[in-house]
Amino acid sequence: MAEINAPATGSNKPGARRSKKLSTRVDLTPMVDLGFLLITFFIFTTTMSSPKVMKLAMPKDTDDGDLTPIGQSTALTVIPLDANRIFYYHGDLESALKENTYGVTSYSVTDGLGQIIRTKQAALDKTKAGKHEDLMVMIKPTPESNYQNVVNVLDEMLINDVKHYAVLDVTPQEKDVANTKSTSAL
Template sequence: MAEINIPAAGGNKPGVRRSKKHSTRVDLTPMVDLGFLLITFFIFTTSMSEPMQMKLVMPDDTDPKTPDMNVGKSTALTIIPLKDDKIFYYHGELTEALQTNTYGITNYSLTDGLGQIVRNKQRALDKIGKRKDLMLMVKPTPESNYQHLVNVLDEVLINDVKHYAIMDLTPEEKAAAETKTAAASN
């Protein structure tokens, strides 16, 4: 509270009396309390930036009526995340890709990694007018970790791939990925 200090009367001195100036003292404790209450209020009522999430719709595998999805060979790109931040990829079907050398090993690099492979595929499909038909199939190996899958899905989002699926890895694909990765390492 504000308070004004008034000194007692000056005694019995002869002469003209002058009026004394009173000193004022303001107690700022309630103002500081109010400031902390406002800061606390705004901290608790402000929403922090919420993490973005990607919508992932998975089909029901238990329903026998779920039809198989046919994908054109020219529009299919299969990505197999491996351990040690490596990715084995191929275009179309595996046996045909191994025969025609349309496969490769890449990583998550910004300049020449997975994103560049997806953009190259999109450019190739743009030439024939089928970019919207690109189907990206992700088949993680048991040795890859969750972060690898998140990185692949980030590239899906960044490159605006409309159709993608997370699928089980076949033994043939696993064997081909291990063989080609080992050959590339040597």
């Protein structure tokens, strides 16, 4: 509790009215209670709104610097481009260009990236039941793509229950082919 004492003042003239000044007392207990309530509220809300971390497993590099080998039939490479376009190819780039197993798609629900992944999973299941879990998707964003494009591709991995995927650097050859084929597809 806090008290403020002010002395009573008045004039000493005869016949003058004297006003009686009382001491003022201010109780700060409610203000302290309010302060502690606000501190408790802010601590509680900051712990409740902590950011969530997305689990991302990257393939382990081998000693000679090459990545872990992947079967060509289970590989799908996705290259997000600008303007919400995606260049994709199955297996190796050279054989995909020879066999025409590449294309340009979007994030559309009906015929976009999700449909490409589901088609690849179905094709793997035709060879052997449960083989769709061996699908390995390599995500190689270009500098022209934005962060939202990469997040959309990662969302498709989660939606389509892709167990194995990695975010890798795009090679200059892949970037050139992706830009060439995507502009000719327009």
